[in-house]
Amino acid sequence: MRFVKTLMATAVALTLGAGSAMAAGGGTHVIDHTWSFEGVFGKFDRAQLQRGFQVYKEVCASCHSLELVSFRNLGEPGGPQFPEEQVKAIAASFTVIDGPDAEGEMFERPGVPADKFPAPFPNVEAAKASNGGAYPPDLSLITKARAGYHGILTQMVQGAGGPEYIYSLLNGYTEEPPEGLDPGELNYNAYFPGYRIAMAQPLYEDSVEYQDGTAATIEQQSADVVAFLAWAAEPKMEARKQAGVRNILLLIIFGVLLWYSNKQLWKPVKYGQDA
Numbered sequence: 001m002r003f004v005k006t007l008m009a010t011a012v013a014l015t016l017g018a019g020s021a022m023a024a025g026g027g028t029h030v031i032d033h034t035w036s037f038e039g040v041f042g043k044f045d046r047a048q049l050q051r052g053f054q055v056y057k058e059v060c061a062s063c064h065s066l067e068l069v070s071f072r073n074l075g076e077p078g079g080p081q082f083p084e085e086q087v088k089a090i091a092a093s094f095t096v097i098d099g100p101d102a103e104g105e106m107f108e109r110p111g112v113p114a115d116k117f118p119a120p121f122p123n124v125e126a127a128k129a130s131n132g133g134a135y136p137p138d139l140s141l142i143t144k145a146r147a148g149y150h151g152i153l154t155q156m157v158q159g160a161g162g163p164e165y166i167y168s169l170l171n172g173y174t175e176e177p178p179e180g181l182d183p184g185e186l187n188y189n190a191y192f193p194g195y196r197i198a199m200a201q202p203l204y205e206d207s208v209e210y211q212d213g214t215a216a217t218i219e220q221q222s223a224d225v226v227a228f229l230a231w232a233a234e235p236k237m238e239a240r241k242q243a244g245v246r247n248i249l250l251l252i253i254f255g256v257l258l259w260y261s262n263k264q265l266w267k268p269v270k271y272g273q274d275a
């Protein structure tokens with residue numbers, strides 16, 4: 001009985017939780033973008049990751065660090081998979097601080113694949129001072145650190161929606177603020193909680209020029225950079241999903257074997273020794 005009661009209490013809590021999230025408008029207030037990396041069989045689109053890296057490098061990297069990612073990761077399977085020579089060239093295009101040298105001084109040198117992405121500001125205070133007091137967060141785990149969908153039930157079906165939220169945020173500058181909402185020194189954004197954000201609109205039509213000829217609309221650049229950030233937050237996603245599918249298949253095979261052996265073993269008991 002106790003078990004049944006607990007079960008019912010959980011069901012009620014889940015329903016109420018989902019209901020209140022929807023009442024607050026949290027359940028639907030993002031653009032529901034479709035990603036190639038969604039679902040059990042989802043994979044990253046290599047060309048999209050490469051374009052997304054370009055957007056991060058040419059636009060976001062002047063304010064946001066990506067401190068958990070190394071240049072060599074850009075060449076690894078499951079990611080943008082830039083060829084080795086290109087990874088070296090990308091690394092060398094960044095300046096990293098190394099040292100101390102024999103005199104005890106820190107010095108600058110071009111990056112190598114083993115380096116992490118260097119941060120655009122030397123410390124948090126400098127980053128805030130350049131951004132009107134607001135801190136541009138590190139983007140390494142940002143797609144996991146934000147949610148676009150709320151309520152346990154919604155998240156069970158649609159996922160937490162971190163990529164959808166960031167996609168919406170990047171697209172959320174174009175609307176006029178509603179009557180009575182004055183963003184003041186900040187910027188109006190239709191998807192940021194509170195609608196006022198310190199980050200000015202970062203992406204415009206043709207902020208970058210894609211080498212593969214893709215038209216660089218705001219939507220396209222946003223989708224590309226979000227896919228890149230989703231990969232940065234989970235570089236082994238493809239391997240994890242493949243392992244999951246493989247394990248489920250194995251479980252099914254073992255399940256059938258177990259069922260059949262069990263049936264054979266109990267046959268004499270069920271039908272007598274002669275069976």
Ligand code: HEC
Nearest residue numbers: 059060062063131134135136137142166197198199202225
């Ligand atoms: C000129 C500096 C600047 C640039 C360029 C910039 N950002 Fe930001 N970003 C900020 C600041 C400052 C904040 C903090 C905003 C706040 O807390 O109000 C921020 C916040 C964010 C957030 C967190 C929003 C949240 O929910 O807390 C995300 C995600 C983000 N930026 C993504 C990007 C991406 C992706 C790009 C490149 C396309 C980019 N930013 C370019 C300065 C910048």
